[in-house]
Amino acid sequence: MNRQVSSIARLAAAALLVGVAVIGCARHDGAGPGQPTGPTQTTQSSQIDQSPPTLAATPTEGATVAPTATQVSTASPTQAQSVTASTTPAPAATPDPLDGQLSNINDLLNGINSSLSGSDAGTSGGE
Amino acid sequence: MKSRLTALIASLALGSSLVFVGAGIATAAPATGAGPAGRGVCATEAAARKAGATVDTLRAFGDCEINRRFTTLTKLSSKISASKVMTSADAAALQSEIGSTTSGLTSLKATIDAETSIPALKLDIVKIAADYRVYLLVVPQVNLVNASDAALAAQTRFATVNTNLAARIAAARAAGKDTTTAQADLDAMNAAVTAAANLASPLPAQLLPLTPAQYNGGTAGPILANARTALVQARNDLKSGVADAKACRVALKALK
Numbered sequence: 001m002n003r004q005v006s007s008i009a010r011l012a013a014a015a016l017l018v019g020v021a022v023i024g025c026a027r028h029d030g031a032g033p034g035q036p037t038g039p040t041q042t043t044q045s046s047q048i049d050q051s052p053p054t055l056a057a058t059p060t061e062g063a064t065v066a067p068t069a070t071q072v073s074t075a076s077p078t079q080a081q082s083v084t085a086s087t088t089p090a091p092a093a094t095p096d097p098l099d100g101q102l103s104n105i106n107d108l109l110n111g112i113n114s115s116l117s118g119s120d121a122g123t124s125g126g127e
Numbered sequence: 128m129k130s131r132l133t134a135l136i137a138s139l140a141l142g143s144s145l146v147f148v149g150a151g152i153a154t155a156a157p158a159t160g161a162g163p164a165g166r167g168v169c170a171t172e173a174a175a176r177k178a179g180a181t182v183d184t185l186r187a188f189g190d191c192e193i194n195r196r197f198t199t200l201t202k203l204s205s206k207i208s209a210s211k212v213m214t215s216a217d218a219a220a221l222q223s224e225i226g227s228t229t230s231g232l233t234s235l236k237a238t239i240d241a242e243t244s245i246p247a248l249k250l251d252i253v254k255i256a257a258d259y260r261v262y263l264l265v266v267p268q269v270n271l272v273n274a275s276d277a278a279l280a281a282q283t284r285f286a287t288v289n290t291n292l293a294a295r296i297a298a299a300r301a302a303g304k305d306t307t308t309a310q311a312d313l314d315a316m317n318a319a320v321t322a323a324a325n326l327a328s329p330l331p332a333q334l335l336p337l338t339p340a341q342y343n344g345g346t347a348g349p350i351l352a353n354a355r356t357a358l359v360q361a362r363n364d365l366k367s368g369v370a371d372a373k374a375c376r377v378a379l380k381a382l383k
Contacts, residue, residue, distance in 0.1 A: 098376060101288045102369055108281045109369075111212065112274045112362045119270035119355055127256045127263045 168195045185248040189239040189255060193232050196261045200225050200232075203269045210273055212280040217272050220335045224268070228259050260339040264347060268334050271354045275334075278327035278361045285320040285368055289313065292375050299382050309378040316371035323364035326357045 169191035176188045204225050207218050235254055242248045259265070292313050296306045333350055341347040 096376075098288065098291055098372070101284060101291065102372060105281050105284045105288070105365065105369055108212065108277050108284065109362060109365055111277045112358065112365075115270040115274035115277065116355065116358060116362070119267040119274070119351075127260065 180245060180249070182243055182245060182248060185245060185252060186239055186242070189248065189252045190236060192252070192255050193236045193239070196232055196255070196259070197229065199261055199266065200229050203266065206273070207269060210276070212277040213273050214276055214331075217276060217331050217335065221269055221272060224265065224335075228261060228265060232259060257343060258339055260342045264337060264339055264342045264351070267351050267355075268337060271351065271358060272331050272334050274358045274362075275327045275330040275354075278323050278358065278365060281365050282320055282324045285316065285365075285372075288372050289317060292316075292372065292379075295379050296375075299379055304382040306379075306382070309375050309382070312371050312375035312378055316368045316375065319364045319368040319371060323361040323368070326361040326364070330354045330357060 169188060172184070172188040172191045175184045178184075204222060207213060207221050207225075210218065213221075232255070235251060235258070239248060239251045242251060292309070296309050296313065299309070300306045334354055337347040337350060
Protein backbone atom coordinates (compact mmCIF):
# COMPACT_ATOMS: atom_id res chain seq x y z
CA MET A 1 0.00 0.00 0.00
CA ASN A 2 2.85 2.36 0.96
CA ARG A 3 4.60 1.55 -2.29
CA GLN A 4 1.42 2.30 -4.17
CA VAL A 5 1.00 5.67 -2.48
CA SER A 6 4.67 6.48 -3.13
CA SER A 7 4.31 5.74 -6.84
CA ILE A 8 1.28 7.93 -7.03
CA ALA A 9 3.03 10.76 -5.29
CA ARG A 10 5.95 10.50 -7.70
CA LEU A 11 3.58 10.54 -10.65
CA ALA A 12 1.98 13.70 -9.32
CA ALA A 13 5.39 15.29 -8.79
CA ALA A 14 6.43 14.38 -12.35
CA ALA A 15 3.27 15.94 -13.73
CA LEU A 16 3.92 19.13 -11.78
CA LEU A 17 7.51 19.28 -13.05
CA VAL A 18 6.29 18.94 -16.64
CA GLY A 19 3.84 21.76 -16.01
CA VAL A 20 6.54 24.03 -14.58
CA ALA A 21 8.86 23.20 -17.50
CA VAL A 22 6.12 24.05 -20.01
CA ILE A 23 5.57 27.41 -18.27
CA GLY A 24 9.29 28.10 -18.41
CA CYS A 25 9.49 27.31 -22.11
CA ALA A 26 6.46 29.46 -22.90
CA ARG A 27 7.84 32.43 -20.97
CA HIS A 28 11.16 32.05 -22.70
CA ASP A 29 9.57 32.08 -26.16
CA GLY A 30 7.10 34.87 -25.40
CA ALA A 31 7.81 38.58 -25.42
CA GLY A 32 8.50 39.29 -21.77
CA PRO A 33 9.48 42.64 -20.34
CA GLY A 34 13.06 42.32 -21.49
CA GLN A 35 12.25 40.74 -24.82
CA PRO A 36 12.14 42.41 -28.21
CA THR A 37 8.90 43.99 -29.30
CA GLY A 38 6.24 41.33 -29.75
CA PRO A 39 3.95 40.68 -32.65
CA THR A 40 1.34 43.15 -33.77
CA GLN A 41 -2.04 43.44 -32.14
CA THR A 42 -3.65 41.43 -34.90
CA THR A 43 -1.24 38.57 -34.33
CA GLN A 44 -1.92 38.65 -30.63
CA SER A 45 -5.62 38.40 -31.07
CA SER A 46 -5.22 35.38 -33.30
CA GLN A 47 -3.04 33.80 -30.64
CA ILE A 48 -5.70 34.41 -28.05
CA ASP A 49 -8.30 32.92 -30.28
CA GLN A 50 -6.24 29.86 -31.01
CA SER A 51 -5.32 29.17 -27.41
CA PRO A 52 -8.42 27.28 -26.28
CA PRO A 53 -8.33 24.61 -29.04
CA THR A 54 -4.59 24.15 -28.50
CA LEU A 55 -5.12 23.56 -24.84
CA ALA A 56 -8.01 21.22 -25.44
CA ALA A 57 -6.06 19.08 -27.86
CA THR A 58 -2.73 18.94 -25.99
CA PRO A 59 -1.72 15.25 -25.88
CA THR A 60 0.05 15.71 -22.54
CA GLU A 61 -3.22 16.64 -20.89
CA GLY A 62 -5.00 13.54 -22.14
CA ALA A 63 -2.04 11.31 -21.36
CA THR A 64 -1.90 12.53 -17.81
CA VAL A 65 -5.50 11.72 -17.18
CA ALA A 66 -5.35 8.40 -18.99
CA PRO A 67 -3.29 6.06 -16.73
CA THR A 68 -5.49 3.60 -14.87
CA ALA A 69 -5.10 2.62 -11.23
CA THR A 70 -3.48 -0.65 -12.29
CA GLN A 71 -0.86 1.08 -14.38
CA VAL A 72 0.02 3.48 -11.62
CA SER A 73 0.19 0.89 -8.86
CA THR A 74 2.52 -1.47 -10.73
CA ALA A 75 4.87 1.00 -12.33
CA SER A 76 8.24 2.04 -10.94
CA PRO A 77 8.95 5.81 -10.87
CA THR A 78 10.76 5.59 -14.21
CA GLN A 79 8.01 3.48 -15.69
CA ALA A 80 5.42 5.87 -14.38
CA GLN A 81 7.03 8.69 -16.34
CA SER A 82 7.16 6.65 -19.51
CA VAL A 83 3.53 5.69 -19.09
CA THR A 84 2.69 9.36 -18.84
CA ALA A 85 4.62 10.11 -21.98
CA SER A 86 3.58 7.17 -24.14
CA THR A 87 -0.08 6.63 -23.31
CA THR A 88 -2.27 7.30 -26.32
CA PRO A 89 -4.01 10.63 -25.82
CA ALA A 90 -7.73 10.56 -25.37
CA PRO A 91 -9.49 11.73 -28.52
CA ALA A 92 -10.10 15.48 -28.31
CA ALA A 93 -13.69 16.62 -28.27
CA THR A 94 -14.91 17.95 -31.61
CA PRO A 95 -14.54 21.74 -31.48
CA ASP A 96 -17.78 23.65 -31.58
CA PRO A 97 -17.92 25.61 -34.87
CA LEU A 98 -19.58 28.39 -32.89
CA ASP A 99 -16.24 29.03 -31.16
CA GLY A 100 -14.58 29.79 -34.48
CA GLN A 101 -17.48 31.96 -35.61
CA LEU A 102 -17.43 34.00 -32.39
CA SER A 103 -13.66 34.20 -32.55
CA ASN A 104 -13.91 35.77 -36.02
CA ILE A 105 -16.33 38.33 -34.66
CA ASN A 106 -13.98 39.11 -31.78
CA ASP A 107 -11.23 39.73 -34.33
CA LEU A 108 -13.50 42.25 -36.03
CA LEU A 109 -14.24 43.90 -32.69
CA ASN A 110 -10.51 44.22 -32.06
CA GLY A 111 -10.18 45.87 -35.46
CA ILE A 112 -12.96 48.30 -34.62
CA ASN A 113 -11.26 49.17 -31.33
CA SER A 114 -7.99 49.75 -33.14
CA SER A 115 -9.64 52.00 -35.74
CA LEU A 116 -11.46 53.97 -33.05
CA SER A 117 -8.15 54.57 -31.28
CA GLY A 118 -6.54 55.61 -34.55
CA SER A 119 -9.36 58.03 -35.33
CA ASP A 120 -8.59 60.07 -32.24
CA ALA A 121 -7.03 63.37 -33.31
CA GLY A 122 -4.97 63.36 -30.12
CA THR A 123 -3.26 60.09 -31.02
CA SER A 124 -2.98 60.63 -34.75
CA GLY A 125 -0.08 63.06 -34.76
CA GLY A 126 -1.68 66.45 -34.47
CA GLU A 127 -2.07 69.05 -37.19
CA MET B 128 -9.92 4.84 -5.64
CA LYS B 129 -7.20 6.73 -3.81
CA SER B 130 -4.81 6.31 -6.73
CA ARG B 131 -7.37 7.64 -9.18
CA LEU B 132 -7.90 10.63 -6.95
CA THR B 133 -4.19 11.34 -6.80
CA ALA B 134 -3.79 10.96 -10.53
CA LEU B 135 -6.68 13.36 -11.00
CA ILE B 136 -5.01 15.91 -8.70
CA ALA B 137 -1.78 15.57 -10.67
CA SER B 138 -3.54 16.09 -13.98
CA LEU B 139 -5.38 19.08 -12.60
CA ALA B 140 -2.06 20.59 -11.52
CA LEU B 141 -0.65 20.09 -15.01
CA GLY B 142 -3.81 21.39 -16.61
CA SER B 143 -3.79 24.53 -14.53
CA SER B 144 -0.13 25.07 -15.41
CA LEU B 145 -1.06 24.95 -19.07
CA VAL B 146 -3.85 27.42 -18.50
CA PHE B 147 -1.34 29.82 -16.96
CA VAL B 148 0.88 29.32 -19.99
CA GLY B 149 -2.05 30.14 -22.28
CA ALA B 150 -2.83 33.24 -20.27
CA GLY B 151 0.81 34.26 -20.42
CA ILE B 152 0.88 33.96 -24.21
CA ALA B 153 -2.31 35.95 -24.49
CA THR B 154 -1.12 38.83 -22.35
CA ALA B 155 2.66 38.84 -22.67
CA ALA B 156 3.18 41.03 -25.72
CA PRO B 157 1.97 44.61 -25.16
CA ALA B 158 0.12 46.35 -27.95
CA THR B 159 2.33 48.76 -29.80
CA GLY B 160 0.86 52.25 -30.00
CA ALA B 161 2.78 53.26 -33.10
CA GLY B 162 0.69 55.96 -34.69
CA PRO B 163 1.49 58.11 -37.71
CA ALA B 164 4.50 60.37 -37.68
CA GLY B 165 3.92 62.55 -34.65
CA ARG B 166 4.12 66.23 -33.97
CA GLY B 167 7.48 65.89 -32.26
CA VAL B 168 9.12 64.75 -35.50
CA CYS B 169 9.73 68.35 -36.54
CA ALA B 170 10.55 69.72 -33.08
CA THR B 171 14.10 70.67 -34.09
CA GLU B 172 12.94 72.55 -37.17
CA ALA B 173 10.18 74.24 -35.18
CA ALA B 174 12.66 75.41 -32.56
CA ALA B 175 15.02 76.76 -35.25
CA ARG B 176 12.16 78.64 -36.89
CA LYS B 177 11.17 80.19 -33.56
CA ALA B 178 14.76 81.18 -32.85
CA GLY B 179 15.02 83.00 -36.16
CA ALA B 180 12.59 83.03 -39.07
CA THR B 181 14.83 82.92 -42.09
CA VAL B 182 14.11 81.47 -45.51
CA ASP B 183 16.18 78.42 -44.61
CA THR B 184 14.57 77.72 -41.24
CA LEU B 185 11.06 78.26 -42.58
CA ARG B 186 11.74 76.07 -45.58
CA ALA B 187 13.24 73.31 -43.40
CA PHE B 188 10.24 73.40 -41.11
CA GLY B 189 7.78 73.32 -44.00
CA ASP B 190 9.58 70.44 -45.69
CA CYS B 191 9.68 68.46 -42.46
CA GLU B 192 5.98 68.97 -41.81
CA ILE B 193 5.14 67.90 -45.35
CA ASN B 194 7.41 64.86 -45.14
CA ARG B 195 5.78 63.61 -41.94
CA ARG B 196 2.43 63.92 -43.66
CA PHE B 197 3.78 61.84 -46.54
CA THR B 198 4.76 59.19 -44.00
CA THR B 199 1.29 59.25 -42.49
CA LEU B 200 -0.43 59.10 -45.88
CA THR B 201 1.71 56.14 -46.93
CA LYS B 202 0.74 54.29 -43.73
CA LEU B 203 -2.92 55.09 -44.29
CA SER B 204 -2.71 53.80 -47.84
CA SER B 205 -1.14 50.57 -46.61
CA LYS B 206 -3.81 50.23 -43.97
CA ILE B 207 -6.54 50.56 -46.59
CA SER B 208 -4.86 48.03 -48.86
CA ALA B 209 -4.47 45.58 -45.97
CA SER B 210 -8.01 45.96 -44.67
CA LYS B 211 -10.04 42.79 -44.97
CA VAL B 212 -13.30 44.51 -44.15
CA MET B 213 -13.29 47.73 -46.14
CA THR B 214 -15.52 47.67 -49.20
CA SER B 215 -13.80 48.19 -52.53
CA ALA B 216 -15.81 51.36 -53.15
CA ASP B 217 -14.80 52.89 -49.82
CA ALA B 218 -11.19 51.83 -50.31
CA ALA B 219 -11.12 53.39 -53.79
CA ALA B 220 -12.60 56.66 -52.52
CA LEU B 221 -10.10 56.89 -49.68
CA GLN B 222 -7.13 55.94 -51.85
CA SER B 223 -8.20 58.64 -54.26
CA GLU B 224 -8.35 61.18 -51.45
CA ILE B 225 -4.91 60.12 -50.23
CA GLY B 226 -3.59 60.41 -53.78
CA SER B 227 -4.92 63.93 -54.27
CA THR B 228 -3.66 64.99 -50.83
CA THR B 229 -0.21 63.62 -51.59
CA SER B 230 -0.22 65.31 -54.95
CA GLY B 231 -1.25 68.64 -53.44
CA LEU B 232 1.38 68.47 -50.73
CA THR B 233 4.03 67.56 -53.31
CA SER B 234 3.14 70.65 -55.25
CA LEU B 235 3.17 72.78 -52.10
CA LYS B 236 6.59 71.41 -51.17
CA ALA B 237 7.92 72.46 -54.58
CA THR B 238 6.50 75.93 -54.00
CA ILE B 239 8.10 76.14 -50.57
CA ASP B 240 11.44 74.94 -51.88
CA ALA B 241 11.41 77.64 -54.58
CA GLU B 242 10.11 80.45 -52.36
CA THR B 243 12.51 83.19 -51.33
CA SER B 244 10.15 85.56 -49.53
CA ILE B 245 9.67 85.08 -45.79
CA PRO B 246 6.04 86.34 -45.68
CA ALA B 247 5.15 84.06 -48.62
CA LEU B 248 6.86 81.11 -46.92
CA LYS B 249 4.86 81.74 -43.75
CA LEU B 250 1.63 81.65 -45.76
CA ASP B 251 2.70 78.45 -47.52
CA ILE B 252 3.43 76.78 -44.18
CA VAL B 253 -0.06 77.59 -42.94
CA LYS B 254 -1.44 75.85 -46.03
CA ILE B 255 0.23 72.54 -45.06
CA ALA B 256 -2.30 72.08 -42.28
CA ALA B 257 -5.22 74.20 -43.40
CA ASP B 258 -5.50 73.07 -47.01
CA TYR B 259 -5.10 69.34 -46.40
CA ARG B 260 -6.08 68.52 -42.79
CA VAL B 261 -4.22 65.23 -42.89
CA TYR B 262 -4.40 64.59 -39.15
CA LEU B 263 -7.71 66.15 -38.26
CA LEU B 264 -9.67 64.90 -41.27
CA VAL B 265 -7.99 62.26 -43.44
CA VAL B 266 -6.72 60.07 -40.60
CA PRO B 267 -10.12 59.96 -38.83
CA GLN B 268 -11.90 59.42 -42.17
CA VAL B 269 -9.85 56.33 -42.96
CA ASN B 270 -10.17 54.88 -39.47
CA LEU B 271 -13.86 55.58 -39.03
CA VAL B 272 -14.79 54.22 -42.46
CA ASN B 273 -12.74 51.12 -41.71
CA ALA B 274 -14.53 50.69 -38.37
CA SER B 275 -17.92 51.17 -40.05
CA ASP B 276 -17.16 48.54 -42.64
CA ALA B 277 -15.90 46.20 -39.93
CA ALA B 278 -19.16 46.58 -38.03
CA LEU B 279 -21.09 45.75 -41.20
CA ALA B 280 -18.82 42.77 -41.86
CA ALA B 281 -19.62 41.56 -38.35
CA GLN B 282 -23.29 41.54 -39.28
CA THR B 283 -22.53 38.93 -41.95
CA ARG B 284 -20.60 36.80 -39.46
CA PHE B 285 -23.45 37.03 -36.98
CA ALA B 286 -25.82 35.74 -39.66
CA THR B 287 -23.81 32.51 -39.66
CA VAL B 288 -23.98 32.34 -35.88
CA ASN B 289 -27.73 32.90 -36.09
CA THR B 290 -28.12 30.02 -38.55
CA ASN B 291 -26.06 27.78 -36.30
CA LEU B 292 -27.95 28.57 -33.09
CA ALA B 293 -31.38 28.58 -34.74
CA ALA B 294 -30.75 25.03 -35.97
CA ARG B 295 -29.80 23.93 -32.47
CA ILE B 296 -32.90 25.54 -31.01
CA ALA B 297 -35.08 23.85 -33.62
CA ALA B 298 -33.52 20.49 -32.84
CA ALA B 299 -34.05 20.97 -29.11
CA ARG B 300 -37.62 22.04 -29.67
CA ALA B 301 -38.24 18.99 -31.85
CA ALA B 302 -36.95 16.87 -28.97
CA GLY B 303 -39.61 18.36 -26.72
CA LYS B 304 -37.35 20.77 -24.80
CA ASP B 305 -38.38 24.19 -23.58
CA THR B 306 -36.26 26.56 -25.68
CA THR B 307 -37.78 29.82 -24.44
CA THR B 308 -34.57 31.10 -22.82
CA ALA B 309 -32.33 30.12 -25.73
CA GLN B 310 -34.68 31.73 -28.23
CA ALA B 311 -34.81 34.93 -26.15
CA ASP B 312 -31.00 35.06 -26.13
CA LEU B 313 -30.87 34.54 -29.88
CA ASP B 314 -33.48 37.25 -30.42
CA ALA B 315 -31.44 39.60 -28.23
CA MET B 316 -28.33 38.82 -30.28
CA ASN B 317 -30.08 39.60 -33.54
CA ALA B 318 -31.54 42.82 -32.12
CA ALA B 319 -28.10 43.97 -30.98
CA VAL B 320 -26.56 43.20 -34.37
CA THR B 321 -29.34 45.04 -36.19
CA ALA B 322 -28.84 48.06 -33.94
CA ALA B 323 -25.10 48.05 -34.64
CA ALA B 324 -25.62 47.76 -38.39
CA ASN B 325 -28.15 50.58 -38.37
CA LEU B 326 -25.62 52.79 -36.62
CA ALA B 327 -22.72 51.91 -38.89
CA SER B 328 -24.29 51.64 -42.34
CA PRO B 329 -24.91 55.37 -43.03
CA LEU B 330 -21.48 56.48 -41.83
CA PRO B 331 -19.22 55.92 -44.88
CA ALA B 332 -21.54 58.03 -47.03
CA GLN B 333 -21.35 60.82 -44.44
CA LEU B 334 -17.60 60.58 -43.89
CA LEU B 335 -16.17 60.15 -47.36
CA PRO B 336 -17.30 63.48 -48.89
CA LEU B 337 -15.84 65.60 -46.08
CA THR B 338 -13.27 68.14 -47.22
CA PRO B 339 -10.61 70.27 -45.52
CA ALA B 340 -12.73 73.32 -46.35
CA GLN B 341 -15.65 71.79 -44.47
CA TYR B 342 -13.37 71.06 -41.57
CA ASN B 343 -12.12 74.66 -41.55
CA GLY B 344 -15.72 75.87 -41.78
CA GLY B 345 -16.68 73.86 -38.69
CA THR B 346 -19.11 71.46 -40.35
CA ALA B 347 -16.91 68.37 -40.69
CA GLY B 348 -15.80 68.19 -37.05
CA PRO B 349 -19.25 67.40 -35.62
CA ILE B 350 -19.82 64.74 -38.30
CA LEU B 351 -16.56 63.05 -37.35
CA ALA B 352 -17.40 63.25 -33.65
CA ASN B 353 -20.90 61.86 -34.16
CA ALA B 354 -19.58 59.04 -36.31
CA ARG B 355 -17.12 58.10 -33.61
CA THR B 356 -19.85 58.10 -30.96
CA ALA B 357 -22.07 55.94 -33.17
CA LEU B 358 -19.28 53.46 -33.75
CA VAL B 359 -18.51 53.16 -30.05
CA GLN B 360 -22.19 52.31 -29.53
CA ALA B 361 -22.14 49.89 -32.48
CA ARG B 362 -19.09 48.16 -31.05
CA ASN B 363 -20.82 47.82 -27.68
CA ASP B 364 -23.90 46.39 -29.40
CA LEU B 365 -21.75 43.83 -31.19
CA LYS B 366 -20.11 42.89 -27.90
CA SER B 367 -23.57 42.36 -26.44
CA GLY B 368 -24.39 40.21 -29.45
CA VAL B 369 -21.43 37.97 -28.72
CA ALA B 370 -22.51 37.67 -25.08
CA ASP B 371 -26.08 36.83 -26.16
CA ALA B 372 -24.80 34.13 -28.52
CA LYS B 373 -22.80 32.58 -25.71
CA ALA B 374 -25.77 32.78 -23.36
CA CYS B 375 -27.91 31.05 -25.98
CA ARG B 376 -25.44 28.21 -26.22
CA VAL B 377 -25.32 27.87 -22.43
CA ALA B 378 -29.12 27.77 -22.32
CA LEU B 379 -29.14 25.03 -24.96
CA LYS B 380 -26.53 22.99 -23.11
CA ALA B 381 -28.59 23.22 -19.95
CA LEU B 382 -31.42 21.45 -21.77
CA LYS B 383 -29.34 18.31 -22.38
